Amino acid sequence: MTDIIEISLQLDAVEAKWGKALFSPVANGFQIHLTATEQQRTVQKVARSIESMGLRQVQLVGSDWTLELQWAFYQGFCSAKKLGGVGFTGDSNTKQHLEQLAKCFSWxxxxxxxxxxxxxxxxxxxxxxxxxxxxxxxxxxxxxxxxxxxxxxxxxxxxxxxxxxxxxxxxxxxxxxxxxxxxxxxxxxxxxxxxxxxxxxxxxxxxxxxxxxxxxxxxxxxxxxxxxxxxxxxxxxxxxxxxxxxxxxxxxxxxxxxxxxxxxxxxxxxxxxxxxxxxxxxxxxxxxxxxxxxxxxxxxxxxxxxxxxxxxxxxxxxxxxxxxxxxxxxxxxxxxxxxxxxxxxxxxxxxxxxxxxxxxxxxxxxxxxxxxxxxxxxxxxxxxxxxxxxxxxxxxxxxxxxxxxxxxxxxxxxxxxxxxxxxxxxxxxx
CATH class of the missing domain: 3.40.630.10 (Zn peptidases)
Structure with a gap:
């Protein structure tokens, strides 16, 4: 297992082993279950739940993370005591944009x-x-x-x-x-x-x-x-x-x-x-x-x-x-x-x-x-x-x-x- 908890997405989630849970544990971290509606609010809500577990650092992984979904996770994961801790993913332009947002919002x-x-x-x-x-x-x-x-x-x-x-x-x-x-x-x-x-x-x-x-x-x-x-x-x-x-x-x-x-x-x-x-x-x-x-x-x-x-x-x-x-x-x-x-x-x-x-x-x-x-x-x-x-x-x-x-x-x-x-x-x- 890696030292940093990984967060991935499952799109078009259906009820299965974890029922209506918004996220579930996987090998190296957690997987967020997304339906077609209110995806950003779901991701932000899950980020709050994950942050409440006391995690200090996470890495977003997988190709399904859009810029806005990553930003929603960042907003939910951050708190007054912790203004960072999210590793972004995607191409260089996406990561640069997110890092610019994080710099200004954190200040x-x-x-x-x-x-x-x-x-x-x-x-x-x-x-x-x-x-x-x-x-x-x-x-x-x-x-x-x-x-x-x-x-x-x-x-x-x-x-x-x-x-x-x-x-x-x-x-x-x-x-x-x-x-x-x-x-x-x-x-x-x-x-x-x-x-x-x-x-x-x-x-x-x-x-x-x-x-x-x-x-x-x-x-x-x-x-x-x-x-x-x-x-x-x-x-x-x-x-x-x-x-x-x-x-x-x-x-x-x-x-x-x-x-x-x-x-x-x-x-x-x-x-x-x-x-x-x-x-x-x-x-x-x-x-x-x-x-x-x-x-x-x-x-x-x-x-x-x-x-x-x-x-x-x-x-x-x-x-x-x-x-x-x-x-x-x-x-x-x-x-x-x-x-x-x-x-x-x-x-x-x-x-x-x-x-x-x-x-x-x-x-x-x-x-x-x-x-x-x-x-x-x-x-x-x-x-x-x-x-x-x-x-x-x-x-x-x-x-x-x-x-x-x-x-x-x-x-x-x-x-x-x-x-x-x-x-x-x-x-x-x-």
Whole structure:
């Protein structure tokens, strides 16, 4: 018997010795029994079962392993304590593609699963720079990290307000990936990520059970960084701006408060009715920074609302856009990449759903979870900070990016769902 457990496939399985079991032992490991339907979910479920046996290393063997079936196994086999351990099979192109996916997903999962003590806002920004620089060709990446009072000097009021309550300063990363060699080349796309490294809820404080997993609230920043890295590995030749809005949302004598009014760089005034609706406040700055680049495509990603999870569960990411042709394109790419994504409605008039007598808008409704349509209202808030008609803008509310506990398909922690879709959308930009 070999030292490494081998995993093979049996296609068109029928009930025999092992009945309806999804897998069975064979000479050097295990064989997965596949029927014609739900093959990827079956493989991912079996991978979780095999991983639960305590195995650290497996090798996929046989000619029946497609790229997507191998990736499904990888996703099920990996956990917060073990981000590798799967030996891929197939031709060199297939193995290279899978190794690229594993590299980017492993980075994103590791950083999302990291403790909030280890991952201060500036640390998150710097780790993103280091990761992109480790992948990109020499002299194609420049970056700037604004922190603390520097944010005010550049007009980024929302990010500063959310992060000022912490002793560790908020930070905005502005990274320019430019493989063209032309400093005057247009920026084809911009990615914006919510990087709340810990979210207590501020004075609208979360209950302990809701706060326990809030290290994941920088999942949007990890997702867009990994998406850019994956695109670079796959040959991206267009200029892209990456903007990460990083902060800790904590309570202190210096923290922002309910009733405060923030005046944004574009003149929009916002009354704070919920300090736990902080993600949209920092993303507003990020979206304006992305818009300043002149990018025709702007994608933001965030673990933004519990309302998206209530609407879709934890298997689907939510997509919002005022640009319907672009949304349809993104949905088609999500399907190609086997990442479950569902579009929720968004109209310009949704911007009026959070009125304020003191400002142009409130950041939320004064109701638990933001009230009815909470995910839509958050998206509508963000739409105030891109171009007037929203053309070229996509917003991903990452309901499927993190699981607070393990289930039959996923280990507890980060999933990386959304990375492939955003990377493919980025690469498809003309």
């Amino acid at each position: 994103a999962k590791k950083i999302v699963n990291d403790t909030p003590e280890n991952l201060a806002p500036v640390t998150l920004a710097q780790q993103a720079v280091d990761f992109i620089q480790s992948i990109a060709a020499k002299d194609t990446v420049t970056s700037q990290i604004l922190q603390g009072e520097q944010l005010l000097a550049h007009g980024w009021q929302g990010l500063h307000a959310v992060g000022r309550g912490s002793s560790r300063p908020p930070a905005m990363l502005i990274l320019d990936f430019n493989p063209t060699g032309d400093n005057n080349a247009e920026t084809a796309a911009a990615l914006v990520g919510k990087g709340i490294t810990f979210d207590s809820g501020g004075y609208s404080i979360k209950a302990s059970e809701g706060m326990a997993t809030m290290k994941c609230d920088m999942g949007g920043a990890a997702t867009v960084t990994a998406a850019l890295a994956l695109a670079i590995l796959q040959g991206l030749n267009k200029r892209v701006r990456l903007v990460l809005c990083c902060a800790e949302n904590l309570i202190s004598g210096n923290a922002y408060k309910l009733g405060d009014v923030i005046t944004y760089k574009n003149g929009t005034t916002v009354e704070i009715l919920n300090t736990d609706a902080e993600g949209r406040l920092v993303l507003a700055d990020g979206l304006m920074c992305a818009t300043e680049s002149g990018a025709k495509l702007i994608i933001d990603a965030a673990t933004l609302t519990g309302a998206a999870i209530m609407a879709l569960g934890s298997e689907y990411n939510a997509l919002f856009s005022l640009d319907q042709p672009l949304a349809q394109k993104a949905l088609a790419l999500a399907e190609q990449q086997h990442e479950l994504t569902w579009q929720l409605p968004l109209q310009k008039w949704h911007q009026q759903q959070c009125p304020s007598p003191y400002a142009d808008t409130a950041n939320s409704r004064a109701a638990k979870g933001g009230g009815a349509g909470g995910a839509i209202n958050a998206a509508a808030f963000l739409s105030r900070f891109v171009n007037e008609d929203g053309k070229g803008w996509l917003h991903f509310d990452l309901a499927a990016a993190f699981n607070s506990s393990a289930n039959g398909y996923w280990a507890a922690g980060a999933t990386g769902m959304g990375i492939r879709t955003i990377s493919a959308t980025l690469q498809s930009q003309d």
